[in-house]
Amino acid sequence: MQARLDRVMELAARHVARRSSRRSFLGTFAMVLTGVAALPLLPVRRGSVAEAAELPPKADGSAATPSQAKPKIVTDPNSCEYWKYCAIDGFLCSCCGGTSSTCPPGTEPSPITWIGTCQNPADGRDYLVSYNDCCGKTTCGACTCVRNEGEKPMYRMSLNNDVNWCMANDNPNYHCSVSVILGVAEK
Amino acid sequence: MRLARLAVVMAAWTALAAQGAPAKAPPPLAPEHIGVEKLPAKTPHWAYLLDVSWNNYIDERVYVYDGDAGRLLGMMDLGYYGNFAESPDGKTSALAATYWSRGGHGTRTEVVEWYDNQTLKPRGELVLGARRAQVGAITPFNLAYSADGRFLYSTNLTPATSVSVIDVARNAAVSEIDTDGCVQAIPSAVHRFTAICENGRLLTVTVDDSGHEAQRSVSDAFFDVDKDPVFVQSVPTPEGVDFVSFLGDVHGVDLTDNQVRFAPVWSLVSAKERGHWRPGGQQLLAYNAPLQRLYVLMHRGGPGSHKEAASEVWVFDAKAHKRLARWTVPTAEHGGGVAVLATRDDKPLLYVATDKSALLVLDAQSGRVLHTEEKLGQSLWYMQNP
Numbered sequence: 268m269q270a271r272l273d274r275v276m277e278l279a280a281r282h283v284a285r286r287s288s289r290r291s292f293l294g295t296f297a298m299v300l301t302g303v304a305a306l307p308l309l310p311v312r313r314g315s316v317a318e319a320a321e322l323p324p325k326a327d328g329s330a331a332t333p334s335q336a337k338p339k340i341v342t343d344p345n346s347c348e349y350w351k352y353c354a355i356d357g358f359l360c361s362c363c364g365g366t367s368s369t370c371p372p373g374t375e376p377s378p379i380t381w382i383g384t385c386q387n388p389a390d391g392r393d394y395l396v397s398y399n400d401c402c403g404k405t406t407c408g409a410c411t412c413v414r415n416e417g418e419k420p421m422y423r424m425s426l427n428n429d430v431n432w433c434m435a436n437d438n439p440n441y442h443c444s445v446s447v448i449l450g451v452a453e454k
Numbered sequence: 455m456r457l458a459r460l461a462v463v464m465a466a467w468t469a470l471a472a473q474g475a476p477a478k479a480p481p482p483l484a485p486e487h488i489g490v491e492k493l494p495a496k497t498p499h500w501a502y503l504l505d506v507s508w509n510n511y512i513d514e515r516v517y518v519y520d521g522d523a524g525r526l527l528g529m530m531d532l533g534y535y536g537n538f539a540e541s542p543d544g545k546t547s548a549l550a551a552t553y554w555s556r557g558g559h560g561t562r563t564e565v566v567e568w569y570d571n572q573t574l575k576p577r578g579e580l581v582l583g584a585r586r587a588q589v590g591a592i593t594p595f596n597l598a599y600s601a602d603g604r605f606l607y608s609t610n611l612t613p614a615t616s617v618s619v620i621d622v623a624r625n626a627a628v629s630e631i632d633t634d635g636c637v638q639a640i641p642s643a644v645h646r647f648t649a650i651c652e653n654g655r656l657l658t659v660t661v662d663d664s665g666h667e668a669q670r671s672v673s674d675a676f677f678d679v680d681k682d683p684v685f686v687q688s689v690p691t692p693e694g695v696d697f698v699s700f701l702g703d704v705h706g707v708d709l710t711d712n713q714v715r716f717a718p719v720w721s722l723v724s725a726k727e728r729g730h731w732r733p734g735g736q737q738l739l740a741y742n743a744p745l746q747r748l749y750v751l752m753h754r755g756g757p758g759s760h761k762e763a764a765s766e767v768w769v770f771d772a773k774a775h776k777r778l779a780r781w782t783v784p785t786a787e788h789g790g791g792v793a794v795l796a797t798r799d800d801k802p803l804l805y806v807a808t809d810k811s812a813l814l815v816l817d818a819q820s821g822r823v824l825h826t827e828e829k830l831g832q833s834l835w836y837m838q839n840p
Binding site (some may be wrong): 356379403404405406408411413414415416417418419420421422423424428429430431433434435438439440441 | 508509510511512534535552554557558559562587588589590591611612613635636637650651652679683684685686757758759760761
């Protein structure tokens with residue numbers, strides 16, 4: 268567990284260093300650490316049980332296994348079903364002039380974020396994903412996407428996607444949301 | 455050119471005359487005079503409908519709606535990430551929001567505007583600090599009057615959390631009280647507010663006559679955020695509030711004393727339904743005190759579906775903890791339910807707003823749909839009683 272936490276903290280610190288101004292560093296670091304503290308409790312393995320239950324049964328009536336009926340992998344980052352968006356709530360920046368991990372021109376990324384854990388169906392790994400908002404213009408209005416895997420009410424702020432994460436920006440006007448891979452959520 | 459035009463007019467006149475004039479023409483319509491409607495007398499069946507204008511968030515608004523007449527009566531501007539509270543005497547609405555000098559950019563102003571509820575015009579304002587909480591889950595507890603109307607509690611989030619206490623008569627923020635990471639300000643008599651904390655406890659702060667903190671206390675934990683968190687969208691009851699958890703447990707909270715008390719937990723769902731039928735949406739709970747009814751937006755879904763729109767409204771006897779009815783939301787026609795509100799009287803209406811921004815007005819005792827607005831605004835996520 269300690270090794271895992273160390274790894275996560277290293278990833279988080281690197282992410283903060285890459286993304287944040289000095290002014291916002293402390294606030295960001297505090298938020299990421301809050302998320303890290305909650306990690307053992309995140310739904311880091313959601314897929315197999317739920318998916319197996321929804322698969323059609325075999326001819327003898329027994330449950331199918333996931334390997335028998337592979338779900339279609341969505342690779343389009345403009346689709347709400349794209350794997351990185353498992354805990355997003357807002358407009359997809361990839362539909363607004365950005366990409367799944369970059370903001371549209373003329374906007375500013377939020378230095379503070381909420382965190383999700385999403386499984387990449389292509390490699391079966393769980394990834395820590397930081398959901399930064401892009402800020403400074405009114406709502407984009409394209410590709411609304413609301414998914415809430417592991418999302419918690421706002422008293423657990425670091426796992427909440429309802430508060431305005433542009434709140435600490437010079438211009439806190441919310442435009443759209445990106446999903447930035449922080450690293451593999453090691454078990 | 456002029457002759458040609460005259461010829462056209464003459465031809466038209468001749469054609470009209472050929473059709474034959476009616477024997478007796480009706481009297482001409484009287485000239486009209488532009489005016490401004492005055493709001494009729496408010497009834498308990500009115501509601502304030504908050505439209506967050508999801509696709510253009512800087513243009514939120516609050517509609518005033520008469521559920522009996524099925525009629526929009528007027529509107530108030532709300533700005534960005536706004537919150538709404540009506541004063542206990544009903545004369546004023548406080549609307550707190552963000553504005554920029556150039557639409558979505560320029561100089562930022564956080565402000566609470568005081569609207570006159572008879573004219574629906576702002577009659578004053580108080581500029582707030584840039585810390586005002588911008589929160590998507592709209593509840594009565596992001597901005598709330600004290601029971602006597604003396605203070606207005608405005609929540610802050612930076613993401614450090616605090617509550618600004620506004621002395622309404624002085625039109626001044628008189629203090630800012632640190633809530634130690636806990637969120638919301640649920641008011642209770644006479645000058646107290648309660649915030650909900652990550653560790654499952656409630657923080658209650660008593661405010662003195664000058665608007666400053668006099669005392670604080672922390673309750674026992676009443677839920678486990680990791681196992682089954684409660685929605686922050688609790689609903690006011692005569693004793694305090696009812697919280698509902700993601701899996702459908704009801705946690706009644708009594709705020710009538712300095713000491714917070716918790717009622718025995720009861721469930722909205724049977725053992726068989728648990729985990730399959732869940733509460734969800736935006737404003738997912740409504741309560742009517744005279745009939746002791748709790749109304750809950752419910753859907754079929756699994757973990758992570760807590761914001762899913764409802765396919766049914768479940769009706770409970772809130773004292774006997776018994777389900778009385780399941781009413782189907784016409785989802786195919788109007789979308790799923792995202793907000794629900796019961797009026798306060800003993801012959802209540804139930805307002806249901808959908809994710810297609812339709813508004814259904816039901817008889818809250820029978821479930822009969824009395825009136826339907828196919829589309830009112832853009833995104834009705836919160837409603838409040840006068």
